[in-house]
Amino acid sequence: MATSIKDVAKEAGVSIATVSRVLNDIDVVNEDTKKKVLDAIKKLGYRPNIVARSLKTQRTKTIGILIPDISSQFYPEIVRGAEDVSNIYDYNIILGNSDFDIEKEKEYLRVMKEKMVDGVIYMSSSLQEEILDLINELDLRTILVETKDKEGKLPSVTIDNIAAAVDGTNYMINKGFKDIAFVGVERDAVNAWGDRFKGYQKAMEEANLTVSEELVYTSDLRVKSGYKAAEQFIKSGKKFDSVVCATDELAMGVINGLRDNGIKVPEDVSVMGFNNNVLSEIFYPKLSTISQPSYDMGSVAMRMLIKILNKKELDQAHFVLPHGVIERDSVK
Incomplete structure (x- = not known):
């Protein structure tokens, strides 16, 4: 038979109301009494009836x-x-x-x-x-x-996604790259994806570099989309020496797509990721990326x-x- 709140009250030597106050974290119970109730709950293995409790408190935790x-x-x-x-x-x-x-x-x-x-x-x-x-x-x-x-x-x-994308793009620009492609999700989205494109665009404009439509690819954030982006850039015939990506997964897809088409990273094209996920440090080559906590x-x-x-x-x-x-x- 399941342990009831009445059993807990009896074991702790307190009223049912006191047990209820402890369960609902109401401050009027002193620490000694609270400890007795919690010890009794642990000893008896009591689990409150969440449904009944939520109907009363209008909270489900x-x-x-x-x-x-x-x-x-x-x-x-x-x-x-x-x-x-x-x-x-x-x-x-x-x-x-x-x-x-x-x-x-x-x-x-x-x-x-x-x-x-x-x-x-x-x-x-x-x-x-x-x-x-x-x-x-x-x-x-x-x-x-x-x-x-x-x-x-x-x-x-x-994080400040615009500033982060500016920093990532400027890192590439300061390395001497000029024909920088971008792979992202939604350029006009009111969220991180849109902001990361804005940051890339802002850094390019401030450096008087051209954002080429043929070198901007947006889809979703999966690896296969990065792969498709690399193929599109190659097919476009436009010169590109580096790629800034909105996620590490996209960057990994780009690198695989370039590699399968005989283009080496970073010898021929450099690639920057975003997020610093757990795979970025063990992927080959290890990803340069923007970290966020x-x-x-x-x-x-x-x-x-x-x-x-x-x-x-x-x-x-x-x-x-x-x-x-x-x-x-x-x-x-």
Whole structure:
């Protein structure tokens, strides 16, 4: 027979109301009594009835996390950072993978609302107005990661993606490259992908270098898209001496595509990645890349959301974490 809250109260020598206060983290219980209750819970192996508790408190201690591509090396590290913090505060995670499909994103948000998540950490390939409207309509407390809404209404955790892409492109320019191609996701997106193209474009313009349409390729962030980009650049007949990529996966695809067409990296063409994922240091050649603190982005976002859920004031609504250029072997 399952242990009940009444059994816990009897074991600890307190009232059922006191056990309830401890379970709901209400501060009126003194530390000695709280320890007795927690010891009794541990001894008896008591697990609260989450459904009954959530009906009473209107909280489920569950957080929804929505990502655009689970196959990317970048997003799982953000989720790991968020989950590590959620475990500290006894929250559970529901994970959704949208596959860059806005309809799938909307469906996941509706399902998360139906599952009574307390809040959402949201990452997206494109933060469109209809998504913002749905978040507002569903009254989902939301933290944005890797992106910001235009008006800055939702709290966010990002790096300065424009500045990071400028730094990566300038690194190539300072190496003497002039015919620099770009591989990304969506150049006009209101998120990191759009900002990374803007940063590349800005650095090229400031250096009085031409952005050639034949040397800009956008699709999704998978390795095969980088491979296709390399093939397109070669077929275009346009001269290019280097490639700036919006992710490390794209950079790996570009390198494989160049290699299969007899072009050596970095001897013939240099390639810059973005994210500094776990494979970038063991891929051949080791990727020069822009680093961003993905684990920290997840952990900061979760701490922000838990503060909001506990009606505590945020230190700041928009965190911009540091980035850096990592020099390895894919740039000559």
